[in-house]
Amino acid sequence: MFGEQQRFVLLLIAPAALLLLLFQVVPIVIGANASFRDWALYNPKKTWIGFDHYVAVITDPAFLYVVLPNTFLFMVLSVAGALVAGLALALLLNRPFRGQKLVQTILLVPLMVAPVIAAIMIRWIFNDQFGIVNVVLEAIGLEGQPWLVQRWSAFGIILLTDIWLWTPWFTLLLLAGLQSLPKEPFEAAAIDGTTTWRVFRYLTLPMLRPVIVVCVVIRAIDAFRTFDIVWTLTGGGPGRSTELFSLYAYVHAFLNLDLGRGSAAAIIGGLVILVIGVVLYRLVDRIAKA
Amino acid sequence: MAMVNRPQFLPWLPPIGRKTLFALAVAFICFAFAFPVLWLILTSLRPESGVYYVHRGTEFTLASFAEVLSDERIVAAFLNSALISTLATVFSLLVTVSSGYMLSRFTGPASRLWFGTIYVFRCVPYISWVLPLYFVTQSWGLYDTYTGLLLPHIAVHICFFSWLMKGFFDGIDPSMEYAAMIDGCTRWGAFIRVAVPSALPAISALAVLCWLFTWNEFLFALILTGNRVPVITVVMAQFVTEMGLRWNLMAATAVMALLPAFLIALFGQKYVIRGLRI
Numbered sequence: 001m002f003g004e005q006q007r008f009v010l011l012l013i014a015p016a017a018l019l020l021l022l023f024q025v026v027p028i029v030i031g032a033n034a035s036f037r038d039w040a041l042y043n044p045k046k047t048w049i050g051f052d053h054y055v056a057v058i059t060d061p062a063f064l065y066v067v068l069p070n071t072f073l074f075m076v077l078s079v080a081g082a083l084v085a086g087l088a089l090a091l092l093l094n095r096p097f098r099g100q101k102l103v104q105t106i107l108l109v110p111l112m113v114a115p116v117i118a119a120i121m122i123r124w125i126f127n128d129q130f131g132i133v134n135v136v137l138e139a140i141g142l143e144g145q146p147w148l149v150q151r152w153s154a155f156g157i158i159l160l161t162d163i164w165l166w167t168p169w170f171t172l173l174l175l176a177g178l179q180s181l182p183k184e185p186f187e188a189a190a191i192d193g194t195t196t197w198r199v200f201r202y203l204t205l206p207m208l209r210p211v212i213v214v215c216v217v218i219r220a221i222d223a224f225r226t227f228d229i230v231w232t233l234t235g236g237g238p239g240r241s242t243e244l245f246s247l248y249a250y251v252h253a254f255l256n257l258d259l260g261r262g263s264a265a266a267i268i269g270g271l272v273i274l275v276i277g278v279v280l281y282r283l284v285d286r287i288a289k290a
Numbered sequence: 291m292a293m294v295n296r297p298q299f300l301p302w303l304p305p306i307g308r309k310t311l312f313a314l315a316v317a318f319i320c321f322a323f324a325f326p327v328l329w330l331i332l333t334s335l336r337p338e339s340g341v342y343y344v345h346r347g348t349e350f351t352l353a354s355f356a357e358v359l360s361d362e363r364i365v366a367a368f369l370n371s372a373l374i375s376t377l378a379t380v381f382s383l384l385v386t387v388s389s390g391y392m393l394s395r396f397t398g399p400a401s402r403l404w405f406g407t408i409y410v411f412r413c414v415p416y417i418s419w420v421l422p423l424y425f426v427t428q429s430w431g432l433y434d435t436y437t438g439l440l441l442p443h444i445a446v447h448i449c450f451f452s453w454l455m456k457g458f459f460d461g462i463d464p465s466m467e468y469a470a471m472i473d474g475c476t477r478w479g480a481f482i483r484v485a486v487p488s489a490l491p492a493i494s495a496l497a498v499l500c501w502l503f504t505w506n507e508f509l510f511a512l513i514l515t516g517n518r519v520p521v522i523t524v525v526m527a528q529f530v531t532e533m534g535l536r537w538n539l540m541a542a543t544a545v546m547a548l549l550p551a552f553l554i555a556l557f558g559q560k561y562v563i564r565g566l567r568i
Contacts, residue, residue: 006400008477012392013404016385016448023445024411024419031422092316099316105559106320109327112555114506116523117544120530121326124333124537132329164326172563225415228508232527246417246509253421254513262421270418277413 028270035264041257053264062240063248063265071245074159075223079216081163086170087212091204093171094178111168119232122161123148151241154234158242161229170215177211178204217281224273245269327548334541354542364543367520372550374436374521375504378443382500386448387493390455391481395464405456412449416509424513434516442514443504451496458492459485491564498558505551522547 035053037046057063093104110118125131126147134144147153181204189199227246230236236243236251243251249269253262303311335350358364393405423442424433432438466488467480475483486493508523515521526547529540555562 005477009392009396009400012388012481013400016389016452017404019385019441019445020407020411020448023423023442024414027419027421027423027426028414030426031418034422034425089319092319097312097316103316103320105556106324108555108559109324112502112551113327113548114508114523114551116506116508116527117330117547118326120526120540120544121330123530124541125326125329127537130537164323176563221413225417227417228523231508231512232530246415249417249421250513253424259421259425266415266418266421270414273413273415274410 031263032267034260035267037260039258039260039263041254041259044259049260053261054268056261057265057268062243066240067243067245067248070155070241070243071224074155074162074226074244075220077159078162078166078223078226079220081159082166082170082219083212083216085163085167086215087174089167089171090174090178091200093175107171108168110165111172113165115165115228116232118161118165119229122157123233126157148234149238151238154238154242158230158233161233162223162226165229166219166223169219173215174208174211177208181207213281217277220280221273221277224269224276245272330541330548331545333537334545336538338536338538354538355546358539358542358546363520364522364525367522367525368546370436370519371505371522371547374440374443375501377440378447378504379497379500381440381444382447382451383493383497385444386451386455386496387486387489388481389448389452391459391485393452393456394459395467395485408449408452412453416446420510420513427514433514434518436519439511439514439519439521442510443507446510447500447503451500454496455489455492458489462488491561494558494561495564498554498562501554502551 036048036050038049039046089107093100093107113121126133128134128144128146128148131147133147137144145153147157185203185207186199189203225246226244227250230242230244230247231250234242236247245265246269249262249265251262252265253259256262334354335352337349337351337353389404389408393401420442427433427438430438432441462485464485467484470480470484471477506523508527511519511521511524512527515524522543526540526543529543
């Protein structure tokens, strides 16, 4: 039926394609189908109701004014924070100094920590009664805060946890990028006595552009679907004020037991991120070029 | 060009001041990065009552670890997590190495289509396919089973790892494979005996990453398992709500969950750093 080469090519991707089909494509199609039906977990009538769930989601004030802004704010701040911190650390590790290997190992620690564990650690550190942060604050005469039950402090802590978790990724990939840059331009700049800032601004940054673009796009798409740390740190609370998109879909499907509405939210989120993925790639590329 | 000085950090400071400042800054950064983990370890070593004033007191004990290890559900969760991570790593590599090789070595409509597909599916948020996967696994009888958790864990890495593997193979000169085929190797022989061994550093890097990702994954297990297949991340998240006041036990469990990941990462660090540099 096929030539020898085509058979080889198809066989190489067949297992991957089959798994992708069964465990991603099929569920997405079934989820799309469920999103058009009255499908409560306690009473799965499965009657066709058209776009009702979609209308319910996009007219839900909680989704429009809390979940969506939270998700975008989180995505932008988390990626920006981890990029700046990761780039700074990569530049630090790129110059030789004593103990550099040890420092590198310590800085990569968050890579190994599960988001759930990170969230548990941070929850304990910011515990309102016994957490070390409040103990220290009270020791120096300031008032301890109930960090995780106030909207913006809780949001800030979630953000901080995420940046802590993902900075090493940027460091690792940007360091690899830095070390593969050609040496000659930097040597020429050093002979001309160029300042550190100008070397960074006009040599390092432009030459690192491709690596930065790839890191930012990958990370932004991942930040959009953040679930673990929010679920473990605040569960979306206080109230629903720190809910992100993944939590919104999960809560509707498995806590409110409305699979139809949860699926509709999941599909809407998927479409949003697809659009963002394309736009982001173009935008970041253009900004980086300027 | 060894004579050329690198541009200096804060050039107006005298060298001694610069060095001290640099060392202090580095020490502070390391402390900030390691602090949460150190604090967790310290908490896990405190006795039941000492946990509320971790910062003072000098009694330390391993009792929390003993208590955690006597809990059958936690031990089962550790074993399940280890088993699933290991199996997922093996199968995921089998599947993605060949798919990445195809993307790198062949051009044409099939290759472009496959690349577009994995690029799009890489963007799809987990919740958008794991949520409906909940009723797919139920109707296939895979809900709350090893297989039902393992297969999605293999599927999730296909897109990202195929993409990384393509990059790795792109960096390897294919002429060795052509030479092997001229000498009578089949295409499969050239792939398995020539291409795969030369990509071994990259494959090791992916193995380390895959094991860590699976060990640390939470959402899949939360949605796709009930009581029969407890895994460590889910058990710990339940801890937070069920035993919210017993922080010494929680910390001990978390430290034990960190340990295998640390060992794997420490052992594999050089592979990851080398592998990602290609």
